[in-house]
Every structure is written in structure tokens, then in C-alpha cells.
Amino acid sequence: MLKISAAKLNDLFDAISAKQTLYIPVDREPNAAEFKKYESGMKLSASLNTIRSAKDFFFPQTENLADFKMNGKNIEVKDIREESEDFVIFGVRACDARSFGILDKVFLSEPVDSFYKNRRDHGTVVTMACTRPSETCFCTTFGIDPTVPEGDCAVFFDGENYFFLDRTEKGTKFVESISDMLEEGDASKLAEVQENARNIMKKLPLANLSTDSFGGDKLNELFDSDKWADLSEACIGCGTCTFVCPTCQCYDIRDFNTGREIKRFRCWDSCMYSDFTKMAHGNPRTSQLERFRQRFMHKLVYFPANNDGEFGCVGCGRCLSKCPISMNIVKVMKALEVK
Amino acid sequence: MQVNENFEPVIVAFCCNWCSYAGADLSGTNRLNYPSNVKIIRVPCSCRVNPMFILRAFQKGADGVILCGCHPGDCHYTSGNYFTRRRITLLYSMLDFLGIERNRTRLEWVSAAEGAKFAAVMNQFVEDVKKLGPNRRLEDLRCRKQ
Amino acid sequence: MQEAMIKRAKELLADGTVNRVMGWKRGEFSYDITPAVFETAEELDAEFVCDDLTQANVSKYLIKESRKEGKILALLKPCDTYSFNQLVKEHRIIRENVYVIGIPGGPKIDIEKIKAKEISGILSVKNEDYTLKIETIYGTETMPYYEAISGKCENCKSKKHVVFDELIGEDGDVLESNRFEMVEKLENMTAQERYDFWRDQLSKCIRCNACRNVCPACTCENCVFDNPKSGIDNKAAADSFEENMFHIIRAFHVAGRCTDCGECSRVCPQNIPLHLLNRKFIKDINSLYGEYQAGADTTSRAPLNDYSTDDCEPSIVHERGVE
Numbered sequence: 001m002l003k004i005s006a007a008k009l010n011d012l013f014d015a016i017s018a019k020q021t022l023y024i025p026v027d028r029e030p031n032a033a034e035f036k037k038y039e040s041g042m043k044l045s046a047s048l049n050t051i052r053s054a055k056d057f058f059f060p061q062t063e064n065l066a067d068f069k070m071n072g073k074n075i076e077v078k079d080i081r082e083e084s085e086d087f088v089i090f091g092v093r094a095c096d097a098r099s100f101g102i103l104d105k106v107f108l109s110e111p112v113d114s115f116y117k118n119r120r121d122h123g124t125v126v127t128m129a130c131t132r133p134s135e136t137c138f139c140t141t142f143g144i145d146p147t148v149p150e151g152d153c154a155v156f157f158d159g160e161n162y163f164f165l166d167r168t169e170k171g172t173k174f175v176e177s178i179s180d181m182l183e184e185g186d187a188s189k190l191a192e193v194q195e196n197a198r199n200i201m202k203k204l205p206l207a208n209l210s211t212d213s214f215g216g217d218k219l220n221e222l223f224d225s226d227k228w229a230d231l232s233e234a235c236i237g238c239g240t241c242t243f244v245c246p247t248c249q250c251y252d253i254r255d256f257n258t259g260r261e262i263k264r265f266r267c268w269d270s271c272m273y274s275d276f277t278k279m280a281h282g283n284p285r286t287s288q289l290e291r292f293r294q295r296f297m298h299k300l301v302y303f304p305a306n307n308d309g310e311f312g313c314v315g316c317g318r319c320l321s322k323c324p325i326s327m328n329i330v331k332v333m334k335a336l337e338v339k
Numbered sequence: 340m341q342v343n344e345n346f347e348p349v350i351v352a353f354c355c356n357w358c359s360y361a362g363a364d365l366s367g368t369n370r371l372n373y374p375s376n377v378k379i380i381r382v383p384c385s386c387r388v389n390p391m392f393i394l395r396a397f398q399k400g401a402d403g404v405i406l407c408g409c410h411p412g413d414c415h416y417t418s419g420n421y422f423t424r425r426r427i428t429l430l431y432s433m434l435d436f437l438g439i440e441r442n443r444t445r446l447e448w449v450s451a452a453e454g455a456k457f458a459a460v461m462n463q464f465v466e467d468v469k470k471l472g473p474n475r476r477l478e479d480l481r482c483r484k485q
Numbered sequence: 486m487q488e489a490m491i492k493r494a495k496e497l498l499a500d501g502t503v504n505r506v507m508g509w510k511r512g513e514f515s516y517d518i519t520p521a522v523f524e525t526a527e528e529l530d531a532e533f534v535c536d537d538l539t540q541a542n543v544s545k546y547l548i549k550e551s552r553k554e555g556k557i558l559a560l561l562k563p564c565d566t567y568s569f570n571q572l573v574k575e576h577r578i579i580r581e582n583v584y585v586i587g588i589p590g591g592p593k594i595d596i597e598k599i600k601a602k603e604i605s606g607i608l609s610v611k612n613e614d615y616t617l618k619i620e621t622i623y624g625t626e627t628m629p630y631y632e633a634i635s636g637k638c639e640n641c642k643s644k645k646h647v648v649f650d651e652l653i654g655e656d657g658d659v660l661e662s663n664r665f666e667m668v669e670k671l672e673n674m675t676a677q678e679r680y681d682f683w684r685d686q687l688s689k690c691i692r693c694n695a696c697r698n699v700c701p702a703c704t705c706e707n708c709v710f711d712n713p714k715s716g717i718d719n720k721a722a723a724d725s726f727e728e729n730m731f732h733i734i735r736a737f738h739v740a741g742r743c744t745d746c747g748e749c750s751r752v753c754p755q756n757i758p759l760h761l762l763n764r765k766f767i768k769d770i771n772s773l774y775g776e777y778q779a780g781a782d783t784t785s786r787a788p789l790n791d792y793s794t795d796d797c798e799p800s801i802v803h804e805r806g807v808e
């Protein structure tokens with residue numbers, strides 16, 4: 001397997017960023033990592049994951065869609081789309097890597113979202129295997145193996161060396177582009193590291209969380225459950241869970257008048273908000289209970305119903321650590337579970 | 340700081356209907372000069388000015404915002420401008436706290452009889468904002484003049 | 486202390502003084518505690534928790550709860566009583582429908598502070614004589630209690646309960662705190678430094694609205710930022726200006742009503758020190774219009790609903806401190 005020693009990792013980053021834009025997770029402060037555009041000298045974060053998910057790279061929080069200009073009675077529509085530049089995201093975890101697959105199902109199915117596709121086509125996802133999962137992790141519930149992450153190219157760290165495994169055509173190209181920096185290495189220690197991580201995964205407090213009680217065919221009983229009232233009781237209706245979530249994909253499209261022209265942009269929206277999907281007649285979900293239920297029904301029932309049983313959650317655990325009142329999908333699943 | 344000699348700032352002046360707007364009128368009828376940079380928005384009372392008005396003026400391209408009302412004690416509605424004074428003091432202090440240049444904001448009391456003061460205040464304020472250059476710290480890039 | 490609370494709550498439920506209890510519910514781990522309403526003694530025994538990690542201020546929930554049938558028992562820490570009192574003052578909480586028990590306050594532990602020490606896989610946290618014993622997937626760790634104190638407790642302003650029907654534990658006093666230290670530090674920076682500091686902080690904002698929604702002073706039925714008729718409603722900042730505007734207006738709208746409970750900074754997923762904006766207003770109000778503590782009483786006029794004919798002019802901002 002091709003490898004690079006830990007000491008030379010930054011040389012590798014320098015080499016990649018000389019050719020294309022590179023993003024790596026860095027520590028903004030202790031326990032608060034974020035993806036940043038690589039600049040020489042930046043240190044790869046040792047944190048398990050970033051606070052914001054990696055979905056921002058393909059589905060940014062706000063983006064311009066078109067400009068309009070009024071000229072008398074004529075409206076000029078400006079297509080502001082342009083080809084994205086090639087970029088590499090290094091250090092994506094297995095959960096986020098899977099989330100791209102979920103987002104693809106939404107944005108790349110007909111009609112294809114050209115803004116998303118443009119970025120997706122130009123981005124190379126380099127994932128990093130997990131060795132030290134956290135108590136909030138439950139990706140195995142959704143069939144993810146964090147020790148062998150998906151992505152274009154997976155990277156494994158055995159304590160001394162980083163090993164590279166290309167998994168797609170794009171990944172192969174990526175490994176070729178840096179092959180002069182890599183050398184053939186002995187990956188025997190890797191199996192041990194992976195085995196160790198898998199054993200930890202099995203012992204995690206949420207390791208036994210099951211999806212058996214959920215899925216597209218459980219719509220009525222879950223929707224009508226009397227547990228939603230209790231579960232949603234403390235929800236303050238903020239959008240933290242949706243905005244840190246790697247799979248939440250709802251957005252709103254709005255116009256902004258700059259005084260000279262109209263900028264049409266889209267921005268993330270949250271089903272937790274009172275004005276979510278507001279229409280002429282008002283809001284279809286008027287209580288926080290309904291909004292709360294929508295979020296979890298979407299992830300656990302509606303999404304699998306429309307996507308061959310795939311759930312809209314990857315078990316990254318961000319909502320577990322960030323919800324202001326500590327209500328989250330795990331508590332919901334445990335409460336609704338049929339034992 | 341480099342001063343661009345040709346820079347003509349946009350100044351938004353919120354003027355109360357009863358005193359300052361009349362003061363502006365008087366300065367006009369007296370043929371006193373004040374710069375055309377000043378765009379006056381008439382409000383029923385200085386107290387009508389919500390902090391958001393001031394922020395949005397900056398958003399939409401103002402380089403300086405000045406608020407003019409009746410002298411304390413002379414408010415048409417008895418006490419409106421006293422509330423203005425507290426509210427605007429706190430707002431300006433907050434803008435300063437966020438590092439927004441403090442000379443971009445001002446409050447002046449101008450009565451209906453003070454046409455000369457109105458012109459002098461505006462001349463001075465435009466001069467001060469010119470020195471600061473264009474508003475960059477509290478601007479909305481989408482609204483920037485190309 | 487938790488046992489005493491459960492015991493007293495059960496008594497009040499049993500004798501019909503109240504029909505519900507506003508408290509906190511334990512979660513999957515020792516730290517994911519959720520505010521909850523309890524209706525039976527069994528629920529209290531099974532799930533009620535109030536320990537070193539119980540931080541949430543439950544005052545805001547009482548707006549709705551006090552409008553329901555029957556009386557509710559609320560367990561309030563000293564800082565929560567200020568929020569509660571402020572809401573009573575603004576006629577948001579119906580005082581008669583709440584039975585308040587004052588409970589001891591912090592300093593509370595914030596799990597984020599523990600995680601910041603690179604302790605991960607946390608299963609439980611125990612306080613043993615002011616040393617935290619932290620059980621993790623990767624073994625047991627210890628750290629001094631005082632290194633894990635929540636940001637909102639670091640500069641505690643008061644141990645006094647400003648409102649209560651009875652107490653569990655003792656009542657304390659208003660404390661001398663140096664809570665304005667960081668505000669002063671910022672005031673003494675240059676404008677450019679302050680600008681850079683806030684740009685760095687506010688650019689992290691993801692507009693999740695957690696700071697607004699958790700705030701016991703933010704109780705508008707329809708927030709100006711959610712109201713399409715306001716002209717400034719937005720769901721995400723499309724420009725740095727909108728980041729600034731949201732946070733200036735959020736803090737401004739609670740100026741003179743913010744009790745400095747610190748919930749805004751506690752819940753921020755991006756660790757933005759939002760309380761500094763509120764504290765700046767509190768500090769200005771104190772120094773310009775006289776000492777004022779929101780929530781300390783229910784009769785005085787709030788500083789922004791009040792004036793004096795000899796108030797200072799806004800030009801004071803131009804005259805003081807560093808440019």
C-alpha cells in the first residue's frame with residue numbers, strides 16, 4: 001500500500017495545494033475543528049470530527065442562483081453559473097462520506113441540481129478512517145464501517161504512517177497526482193489498528209441502536225405515536241440540529257434587492273423553523289410538535305420510503321452533542337422503538 | 340489612511356418632521372449651502388427611528404448616518420427624543436464596540452429655527468465621513484456600487 | 486440535594502399544591518440533560534435529575550406552562566429566578582400559577598470544557614470532592630472541578646433568589662463579580678482590533694437561532710427575523726453584514742431586559758461569546774443610567790422605557806476610550 005510518514009504530511013499538503021485548492025480540518029479552538037482552506041503550516045486536526053459537516057462544500061449555506069435586472073419593462077436574467085475549480089477535501093470521516101451519497105440521491109436525481117453537480121464533479125473526497133470513536137457515534141447502526149470509509153480515496157493512519165487507498169476513478173487520479181511523494185509501505189500494523197477500532201465500536205453505548213422499528217412501511221404507526229408530544233415538549237425550535245447535520249438538505253429560495261438588481265439566492269432552511277415551507281395559505285405545520293415530528297419522520301420514514309430503504313441519518317452524533325436541550329435522533333429512536 | 344479626494348460619501352439623514360426637517364427647509368430658503376451627499380428621510384419623530392433603520396441605511400450603501408431631532412425638552416410628542424437619546428447612545432456605543440468607525444454615526448438636535456446649524460452640521464459631518472472613506476465594515480457587498 | 490428536590494416535589498404533587506413539576510430529565514449519557522415536565526411521582530423517581538451538569542434555565546418554558554390548567558412547580562437556580570422575575574414583570578408568566586422553589590446554583594460543569602481537554606468517549610462524570618472522575622471508553626480520567634466550570638458560571642453575579650415560595654438549601658447574596666472584564670478588555674482595543682475580533686467570531690455563526698430561541702428575554706410571538714413583513718427576515722446570513730445585523734439587533738432587543746443568564750453563549754454550537762454583546766449593553770446602562778439589574782424586581786422601569794432630562798448625549802461614544 002502507498003504511504004507517507006506522518007512527519008511528511010504537511011509536505012504532501014503543500015504539494016496538493018500547489019495544484020488545487022485543498023481543505024483540511026483544523027482546530028479553531030480545542031474541541032472545535034472546522035474545514036479550512038489549506039495554507040502552508042496548518043496542522044491537521046486530531047479531533048474526531050468537525051462541528052459543521054462537510055456538506056458545505058457541495059451544498060453551501062447560501063449561494064447565488066441568478067441575477068435579475070429590470071430595464072424598463074424588460075427583465076434581464078443573468079445566468080451566473082460558472083465551472084467550479086477542482087478541489088480536494090482531506091480528512092472527511094466515514095459518516096460524512098456516506099452523507100454525500102444521501103445528498104446525491106436528492107440533488108442528482110431528476111431534475112439534476114446543476115449547482116450541486118458542478119461542485120460534486122470538481123471535488124475529490126479524501127476520507128480518513130476512524131481510530132478513536134466517540135460515545136456519540138452510531139454510524140454502525142446505518143451500516144457504515146468507520147474503519148474503511150467510503151469516498152474517492154480513503155486514508156488510514158497506523159500511528160506512524162498514512163496509507164492511501166483509491167476507491168474511485170477520481171481517487172486513482174488523486175493518488176497518481178501525488179505518487180511521487182508516496183512510497184510503498186508495510187501495512188501490516190493497519191489490520192491491528194482497524195480491529196482495535198472495530199472492537200471499540202462494538203462497545204460504544206449506542207452500538208445496539210437498531211433501525212428495525214423504522215422505515216418506509218412504518219409510516220402510520222410512527223406518525224400517530226403518542227410519544228411525539230413528550231419528545232418535542234422541550235424543543236426550542238432552533239435549527240442547530242439541522243444545520244450541523246450532514247444529511248439535512250432543505251433550502252429556501254429568496255430574492256434580495258440590492259437597489260440595482262435582484263439577487264436570487266438559496267439558503268439552508270430548517271423544518272424546525274416556524275416559517276418553514278410557508279405558503280400562501282400559511283404554514284402547514286403550526287406546532288413545534290409537528291415540526292419536530294417532520295424532521296425525524298423525514299429521516300427515519302419518508303426518506304427510506306423514497307430511496308430503497310436508505311435512512312436519512314449517518315450517525316455522526318453532531319446533533320447529540322450540539323442540541324441546546326439535548327434532544328436528538330437517538331432519544332427519538334429509543335422512545336419509538338418497538339421492543 | 341489614504342484619502343481619495345474624489346470620494347463622495349452617501350449620507351442618510353433621518354430628520355424629525357417637526358424640527359429638523361423644518362430646519363433643513365429653512366436652510367434652503369435662506370440659501371445656505373449643504374452638500375448634496377445628504378439624503379434626507381423624514382420621520383414623524385426621531386424616536387421613530389428603529390436601530391434597524393440605521394443598520395439598513397449602511398447596508399444599502401450609506402457611508403454615514405445622522406439622526407436629527409428636536410432639542411431635548413422640545414419634542415412635539417413631549418418625550419420622544421429623550422427615548423431616542425438613550426436608545427441611540429446604546430446603539431452607537433455597540434457599533435463602536437464592534438469596531439465600526441464611530442464618526443460614521445451622529446446625532447444632532449436641530450430646531451426649526453436653526454437653518455444655519457443644519458447646514459453647518461451637514462457640512463461638518465460630510466467632511467468627517469469623507470476622511471473615513473467608504474463604509475467597508477458595515478456594508479453589504481451585494482449592494483456595493485460597481 | 487437531588488433527593489430533597491424529588492421528595493419535596495412528590496409532597497407538593499401529593500397534596501395537590503401543584504399538578505406538574507418543571508425540571509430536568511436524564512439522557513443517554515450523564516450530560517445530555519433535557520428540560521422536562523413531570524406529572525407523577527414515578528416519573529420523578531425514574532428520570533428527574535438535578536446535578537452538577539444540569540445547566541439549562543427553564544424559566545422560558547413557564548410562559549406556556551403557567552397558562553395551562555393548574556399550578557406548576559418550578560425549581561429555579563438563583564440566576565433562573567432573575568429570568569423568571571423579569572418574565573413576571575413583563576406579564577409573560579402568570580405568577581399565581583407557578584410555585585417556585587429556589588434551589589442552589591452552580592458552579593455547574595460544562596461537558597464541552599471537559600471535551601476541550603481532549604477527553605473523549607465520555608460515559609459518566611462524577612464529582613468526588615471537587616475532582617471530576619470521568620469514565621470514558623478509553624479509561625478513567627480526572628480533572629479539577631474548577632477547570633470544567635461552565636462559561637455561564639465563571640462570573641456568577643448573584644447567589645440570591647429574587648423570587649421564591651420556598652427554598653431548598655440556603656439563600657445567598659448578590660456577588661461582586663468581574664463579569665465586565667472581557668468587555669473592558671475589548672473596549673481598550675483599537676477599533677480595528679475590535680472589528681477583527683468580532684468579524685472572526687461572528688463569521689462562525691450558522692444562524693441556527695439557538696441563542697435567540699433559548700433566551701428567556703426573547704419572547705416575541707413572531708420575531709422580526711422570521712417575519713416576512715419586516716423586510717429583514719432571513720434564514721441565513723448571505724453576507725457578513727447580515728451576520729452583524731442579526732447579532733446587533735438580537736442583543737439590542739433584549740437590552741435592559743437581559744438578566745445575563747448566559748444561556749446564549751452556552752447553547753451556541755460555534756462557541757461565539759454572544760454574552761459579551763449583552764454585557765456591553767448592561768455595562769453601558771449601568772455606567773450611563775445608573776446600576777440596573779434586570780429581573781431583580783418587578784416594579785422599576787426598564788432603562789430603555791425610561792429617561793432623564795439630563796441624560797448624556799450619544800456624542801459620549803465619540804469622546805471616550807480608544808478609537
